[in-house]
Amino acid sequence: MPDMVRQSRRGRVSGAGVALHSVYLHRSEKIKLELLLHQIPSIESKLSFPKARADPQRRNWVVNATDGDPFTRVIADLIPKYLPTCYLEGYADAYSKVAAEGPARTPRVVVTANAFSSDDGWKMWAGLQCERGAKLVIAQHGGHYGTGDWSASQMHEIAISDRYLSWGWRDLEHPTVRPAPATKLIGMVRRRPMQTGRCLQVLASFPRLSYWMFSVPIGPQCQGYFDDQFAFAGALSRQVRDELIVRLNSNDYGWDQAQRWKDVEPEITTDNGRSDLSTLLDHTRLYVATYNATTFLESFTQGVPTVMFWNPEFWELSESAKPFFELLREAGVLFDDPVTCALHVNSIWEDVPAWWASSNVQSAVNEFCNQYAFVGRRPLRDLKAALTHW
Structure with a gap:
């Protein structure tokens, strides 16, 4: 089931106004960061949506792609059939649940490493915050980014974010890419090389x-x-x-x-x-x-x-x-x-x-x-x- 963060329930965000979710920081490092931001450390909990049944009648619509190439036209035909139910049949209920049970915080910045693709609840909540003026920051969540010759994921993440935190590399074509410490690597303990093993x-x-x-x-x-x-x-x-x-x-x-x-x-x-x-x-x-x-x-x-x-x-x-x-x-x-x-x-x-x-x-x-x-x-x-x- 989709889930989202329920942080510092029903209150305005404190301190720097940064809402962190699924950023790959170890728990202790996340607490330290929130204290540096003068914020109350948050606890991530689950918000589940009820399942909704697909309704063929509500999917009887067309995405106009007559001027596109054959691949684009195929994708346009598939969208009405495979759009997740939480964005159509179940959207009203999901939206209401986010508004009623989700955090009422008003962050200035929302940050994640992977929830933008894997957590529909967080996406709805973050979308609301961005509509109210919050900035969306996506932190790089693994290797290959910046090193691979091509990556649809990298292109998408940079395009949708106000700031993309890389693990050290720059992209001259995309000034929103900002080098920053790799959240997944912070706190890793250095090992002593072994003579045997x-x-x-x-x-x-x-x-x-x-x-x-x-x-x-x-x-x-x-x-x-x-x-x-x-x-x-x-x-x-x-x-x-x-x-x-x-x-x-x-x-x-x-x-x-x-x-x-x-x-x-x-x-x-x-x-x-x-x-x-x-x-x-x-x-x-x-x-x-x-x-x-x-x-x-x-x-x-x-x-x-x-x-x-x-x-x-x-x-x-x-x-x-x-x-x-x-x-x-x-x-x-x-x-x-x-x-x-x-x-x-x-x-x-x-x-x-x-x-x-x-x-x-x-x-x-x-x-x-x-x-x-x-x-x-x-x-x-x-x-x-x-x-x-x-």
């Missing part, structure tokens, strides 16, 4: 029929991605293979990942993707990132020795990001070929901490993080400034 290879998975429009493997390209994973594992030395754990993605999308690994590499230990990643990192000597997303940004932030590999034809990079990824290539952190990456892992396995501590590796990683995984020395004060200085 496992090699953790972390995998992605994608829909067989893609509905995510961004620069990742699409449809049949996913087979090439899986082949690269097997090529990497197959080129590792016996010493590394004995310590290898392959973390499958918890979303299988019908690829039957576990069985594929049993068929190709039956001796290698796999994790179903549901184990706590932090617990796995407690025993990890070397982290192997295989896709352009959030995982390696988290391992970089925690100081976990990391190597990466992926096919650049599947993971196209933005022009602005290419120089920073090239720094990682030159430092032996990023590889375009799985076998070359595996041979590098073999060469550093006996003393991973020494390799990771080398000046060229640390220089490349730090420069990359300043651009795409920025936290800074005073992250909460910097966040406050990003939310209140207009």
Whole structure:
């Protein structure tokens, strides 16, 4: 059921007037930020809408797209059929519930990292606040943003927000993009590199029929991605293979990942993707990132020795990001070929901490993080400034 925040019930917002919801800050960090904003710390609770039945009679209308291309006309035909009921048949009840039971706060700024797409209740409430003059701020909620060559999600989020908080990068074509500390990375504790431990290879998975429009493997390209994973594992030395754990993605999308690994590499230990990643990192000597997303940004932030590999034809990079990824290539952190990456892992396995501590590796990683995984020395004060200085 849709849900929304019910914060500081039935009162005018205090302090800086910033309403935070689903911003990816750890609870303690969120409380600290709200205190910096001179606000009473808020508790996020649920507001559910009653389900409404679709009414064919109320969907007997047409979106005019006669001048559009064939794809646009198909979408126009589908909208009346698949518009969520909370925006049509159930809209009046949902709106009334938001007005009656939702927060009566009058914020100057509403902030979220993902509720703009996944929380219909919050969207209705935030829409009301924006109609009354509030600013909408969207905080980046993961990796790939700013680094991928194309991303429908990134374009949409920047377009609908008054300010978009990136994890360090700028967009010269969109001045509303403002670099700020990465909310998901704030408070992460740096780990001490381990002389012993496992090699953790972390995998992605994608829909067989893609509905995510961004620069990742699409449809049949996913087979090439899986082949690269097997090529990497197959080129590792016996010493590394004995310590290898392959973390499958918890979303299988019908690829039957576990069985594929049993068929190709039956001796290698796999994790179903549901184990706590932090617990796995407690025993990890070397982290192997295989896709352009959030995982390696988290391992970089925690100081976990990391190597990466992926096919650049599947993971196209933005022009602005290419120089920073090239720094990682030159430092032996990023590889375009799985076998070359595996041979590098073999060469550093006996003393991973020494390799990771080398000046060229640390220089490349730090420069990359300043651009795409920025936290800074005073992250909460910097966040406050990003939310209140207009």
